[in-house]
Structures are given as C-alpha cells and as structure tokens.
Amino acid sequence: MLHRLELRWFEYAFVIREQQIVLTSPIIQDSSFKIITKQPVKNHAEYMLNKIYKNCRARIFLFLLLIGWLGGLASARHSAPEFFSYAELTSLYEQEIVSQPLESKLNRLLTTPFVDNSHASATPLHFSHSSKLGDFMRVVQWNVERGLEYEAIEAAFKSESQLAALLNEEKFPPQSEERREALEQAAMLRQADVIILNEVDWGMKRTQYRHIAADLAEHLGMNYAFGVQFVELSPVQLSQEPNRAGAVENEVLNLVKVDPARYKGLHGIAILSRFPLENVRLVPFKYQPYDWYKSEKNGVSMLENGRRKIAEKVFLEKTLREVRRGGRATLLADIADARLPNGRVTIIATHLENRAKSANRVKQLNELLGMVKEFNHPVVVAGDMNTSTEDLTPTTFRREFKKRFGEPQYWIRKGICYALGIGLIEDFVLDGMTFWRKHADPTVRHIPLLAPNSERKFFTTLENFRFADGGAFDFRGDSSRSVDEKTKTLSNSNERGSKGFVTTYQVNRPIKFVGKYKLDWIFVKPADLKKPTARNDSYRFAPHFGQTLTRINEVVEDRISDHRPILVDLPLNEPPLDREKVTGKN
Template identity: 25%
Template sequence: MNTVVRQKTSTPLEHQLGSHFQALAQFNSTEALEASALHARLRGEIESVLHGVVVEEFAPRHSKPDAAQGSRAVRAAAWNIERGLRLDEIISTLGTHPLLRRSDLLLLTELDYGMARSGNRFVAREIAEALGMSYAFAPSYINLSKGAGLESRAAGENAEALHGNAVLSRYPLRRAWSVALPNGKDKMRGNEKRLGSQRAVLAQVEHPSGAIRTVSVHLDAHSSQRHRQRQMSVVLDFLDTLEPRLPVLIGGDWNTTTYNSSRALYAVMGFFRRVAMGPSYFIRNHYLYPERWFERHLFRELERRGYRVRDLNETGAGTLHY
C-alpha cells in the first residue's frame, strides 16, 4: 500500500509519464481509461507514483519540546494551503505566527509537487526545510492538465504534476503510510482530468510524550455527507490494522460543509432548503455545527470508535483564514 524512502535530492515520485499526458487526457471516464491498452502499459508506473510516500528529515535529531507547553503536550495545526500558490507567505506565517510557529505537527492539505501553477516547486519539502521539520508527503493525483480555470493559463509546463497531502513534525518520523479513499466523482470527467483519488497520509511520530500516529486527510468536496463518512471510515479501518496500538491524532480538510455536493442539482436543492429554514438560523445552528445533524454520521462514527471529538475541538468556531 505504501513506499517509504528518505532522500535529499530526487524522490521516487519522479516519473516519465509526462509524454503520455495528452493521450491519457483523451479519455472521458476512468472506466474507459483503465480499459485501454495505453493504461495497461503505464499502470505499473502510475500505481508506483500514486502509492508512494516521500519522507525526509530536516528536523534536528534531538529536538526539544517547547518549554511553554510542556513535554507531554502535543500542539498541532491543520491548514489547507491551496496548492502552495503563495508558498513564501505560507512559510513566513508558519515560522512567525505566535501560535503556529510553536506547532509540533502540521497537518497540511492541497500541496503541489511539480505543478506549473505553483512554480513547479515541491511545496512539502520547501516548507519542511525552511522550518527545520521532518515531513511525509503522499500524492493524491497525477494531474493531466495545469488545473482548473485561470490555472490552465499558468506559464510553463508541469514537471512531476502531482498534488497531495503532508504531515510535518518537529520530531522524527518512524513510519509513513498512504491510504487511498474512494472517489466522490469520476476525476476523468470535466476539464481538470486527474489520475488517482483523495488520500490520507499517516505518520508515526516519536514525540517526547511517546510515539503517536498522526493523519492528514482531505475528504472530497464534490461528494455527499454519506460519502465523506465512508472516506473517513476507510482511514479508521486502516488505523485499526496497525500494531502496536498507539494514540492517534486526525486532522485536515474534511469539507464538512453540510451539503450534498455530489451533483449540482443536489447542492442547489440543499441551498434552497437552508433558505427555507432561515439563513440566520442555519448559520447559527448548522454551518458552524456540522456535527449536529447534516454531518452527524461522520462525527458519530469517530466518537463510536473512541475518538475524542467534542473536547478537542472548539465547536461553533469558524475556520481561520489567511
């Protein structure tokens, strides 16, 4: 299911698939693509990239915990950094913000590796190296185009053409895994064609308080509430197979919007339902509390499996935007 390596220059995610992107993009469904002779010929290399995990250690070997938070506290931050388009500002914020700069763990989603839209930079590596942290990066997609909307006009061409999620740590990472999640929609339909699916990246962290497993996961936006629960269940099922049993910290962008966005019609119908319920009422009681009703199945499953959701989250607080 995963490949773990430690290198300082190249990575096992580098590939020779770029010359085939135009031909691969001619297919209008994943089913048609996977039935083709071209895909059969390239399947091994595609799967090697999509199942890969890159791990590198930029953290000092004997990192000490922040005295202000104590040796047993674990400080973590989750952030969807939108491909790393403003990477220099992101690095500056993570390194200077009075709270973020003290993070033991960063659970980051939407990171590019070799995409023209973000300057063909390896976003996860650059953040980790600048902050002196270890990182594990797992690609979710091999992008057959430069992206959607204005991204398609980005200067230059894609290099590795990868997009995924990462865990960064001030402390050593001992193991890492990549877990594929079922797609909410066919990623070969539409203009932004991609190979792959959303993935969770998991890493075992040697924290001063003891070993812990941490997960950065990005659930599908274009999906139903039940599908997002299903994706989370896949992650939890995988965690249940790992030995020895360790404390687990899960975070990321879960897209718990309260909407069924698997189709435009469902999203529009959902919007008018919320208007009928009263915009002010819905904002106060549901947008900021997805666990109360519309996303209850996901959150209740976490609690049923023993995860502490309520006392580790500030319910009713919106996402902090930069």
C-alpha cells in the same frame, strides 16, 4: 570483550566477531567462498596465498555490503516514486485506458509517499512547555489552497519580521488590535511540532512550479512526507489548444500554457514534523464517489452543470474543469520518542471528497478507521473533512479562477467575467446551497423532516468507534481545557464560538452565515481514554485548547487561503490542570 554487529542486506547475513567475518547465510556458504575455514593447508606458502586471497575477497564483499547498507539508510531518509514525462502526462489525459506500464507507474505514484528526513536531529528535541500543560506537542492543520500565497504561508510559520513586512498598515496599523492578534497567532504557528497540510501543489504553474511541502519544510528546518492524491491533467491539454480569434480567449491561453520541462502536475497532502517520520504510508480510499477523470473530462464541471450556464463559451468553460487522475487518500506517519505515551504517535492527514453526499464521506471515514483499528498508541487525525452537509463545497467564481490560474486580477481587469456572462456577480456564492442548515455545527442532532442533518452520521461514527485496545477518540469539552471555556462536544479539540464551532472555511464575501462552514477538524485518540466524553479518565495526550486562527489568514489582500488554520496542544503527561468535577455528559 566480544563485539557483535549484525548487518542484513537482501538474503546475506553477517556477524562480525572480534575482527572475523562469519557468513551465516546458507546461500553463500559454499566451497567457493569461505572466509573462516578449518581445512588444512599443504604448506606455508599456500596457506599465506589463501589467506591473502580470502582476506581480499572478504574485504571487498564487506565493502559492497556496507555500501548497500548505507544506501538503505539513505533511502530511509529520502524515498520517492518516479515522475511522469510530459508525453506520459499527455497520454494520461488523452487515453481513458492507458498502457499497463503507465498504469503501474500511476499506481506507484498514488501509493508511494515522498519522504525527506534530512532534518532529523541526532539529539533529543525539546517539546514546548507551559504552566498549564507541562511539556506538550502542538499540531497544526491547514488547507493551504494549493499554496497560492506561498510567501505568506512561509512568513506565518517562520518569523515575525517576515510576516510584519507583509502587513498592510491601513488594515493592520501599528499598535492596533488587528496587528497584535495577527502577530500573536503567527507566534502560535511557529511553535508547531507537526503541521498537516491539505491541497498542496508540486510542479504546478499556478504556484510557480514550487514543491510547496519541500520548500516550506526546508525553510522551517522540518522533515516532511508528501502524498500525491491527484495528477492534474487539464493544464496539459489546455497547453495544446490552438490560438483563438478572440483576445480574451488568447489571454486565457497564454495564462494556462505550462512549461513542459517544469510541469509535474502533482497535488496532494503533506505532513511536516520537527521529529523524524517513520513508517510512512499513503493509502488511497477504495471508495471514490466522484470520478475526477471521466466526469470532468465529460464536462460535468462544478461551475457548469446547471449552476451558472456558461456553455456558450465552450473554450472558457473548458478552463474551469479539473481533469485529474487519482482520488482522495490518507497519509499516515509515525513519530517515535520515548517521552510519548507508549513511545509513539501516529499522525494521519486526510482529505475527504467534497463532490459527494454525506453518506459517502462516512464510507471513506469507515475505511480510515479500519486502517487504525489495531493501533495501541495515541493517534491524531486531521484534515479537510468537507463536512458542509452538501455534495459540493460552496465557492465563488473569483476563487475558482484563482485556484486554476493563480492571481485572479487578470480576468477582472480584462473583463473575462463579462465574457463568461456573469457580470458583476463573480463574488457571489454559487447557488445550490441550503441557507437554513446548521452551517457552523454539523454535529447537531439529525431530526428527520423537522431539522435534518445529514452530516450527523459522520460524528456519531467517530464517537462510537473503539480501537482494539478499547481506546476512543476524545469528544470532551471542559471549560478549563478549551478556548473561551466552552463545555460542549469537541470543544477541547476544535474551537467553538457563540453559536456552533468557529468556522474554518468561508467565501470572500459571505452573506451573513451563508458561505461559512466548519470543514477542517482535528480528532485525537489520547493515551488512555475509554469513553469519548469521560471527564474522570486521563487527559494525558488529550486535546487541549483547540483553536481556529482567523486573523493570520487575513494578512494578505485576498486571504492566504479560503480555509483557516487550526491547532491543538497535546500534553505528554497528565497536565497540571485541576480536574473538573463531572457535570454530566455533553
């Protein structure tokens, strides 16, 4: 019986046949190194010496080959670019134009994903199953706001007992509807096959220098890919500020100073998966409408620039800036499994620019669509699309301080809000918002002058897009396939409420609808859908029962995040649900 194994390592190619090693590479098939030879030998002794010598060299070379091959397998499980030293981070802040080696290192970091498939299973994994859908894949998306409430995030995904220990019995009393709903939503999160995370820290003081994606993946037994969008530089510069005369300023200084040995300053997007992640790519957008380095360093801060004049306290204003290197990007990863349509699905995590007009986000969307045009298998795109219709996401002073430094109680307790001149209004929404816009439904029609909606173009671009194989993103809404039996546009994939979509972002104390927005989305290319709203087409791997989980986000006092998690279920086969009759286009 002929056994054949081919190994390839750089330019060398070997074929092992019945315990013989044949060199097939012309580079090393020369007179100095022949393992299989037809040359005659002069005598038996010479023949034996040659054989021993050649066998020894062959085995050594094969050993080195196997070491290299195994190293390649290891790198497939773990891949990572190089980190910056603290001195390099200082240079990245101080020098607008950095040295060529440092620029190259930065480019590698912003284009090379960190991948860890150490939880890949040798046996096929089981998918979730329900009577309505059969076997299905559950995808969760959550902007976790840096991971500031990491323990609560982990508890929500990991175990009921861990989450129950966090619940305040006054807000979530035993047997209450609020408690039941929170635990029920946590159970939904525990069924996730794929988790897409936005705003993920690594090596930041505000999140205790955690590697948020890796820590969560380890505790959940999942594989992960992490893509750096930004290298955060403001903490590096603020750590070098001299002591101040004022007690308040010194309080802030002590808060922001970082440990150079632990600081990495990385912030980005992540994909966690029960399945191994293949062909992982990190692609920064070519079009970056906001320069996070130049603009922030020059003082164009979101909390300054005419919104709240706090420039009297120059140092304190400086703490609100986010000087960064990098920009918005897309992280792509494939999951291969014979049970999936066409054997593969591409998971795409992205985060579009918030400091940009709607038209500029459409430019970034078009770049993303160009990346996926040729895919002939299912695709899931999820993330914070910042569809606020504004060029800034609404926020509050309280939230912005927490994002920079972590726990916000210090500045309330010490009266820093008064030092900034904002008194008791720290929880009010920043002005500049348009109160009358369709805050919960950015998909509504754009009617110039009468009812303008600048975000509409984003959704028409998606709806009109076609993949090279004719496939389309699913915009359907079916009463039997959506939460609360909604039938309007996108209700199968993104939960709708009584008016518009259930919002995914809100400030802590919104004024009616002001400060609530639908920013986070999941869009799906199913297995076989040619028209976005065609109810007679297949529903295999189409989105079902898209849901926004509100209660789980409220299990800690200041909320886990300023964004709520969303999820969708994708049946591997045609679901058992009865087909609805076509009732017209949504």
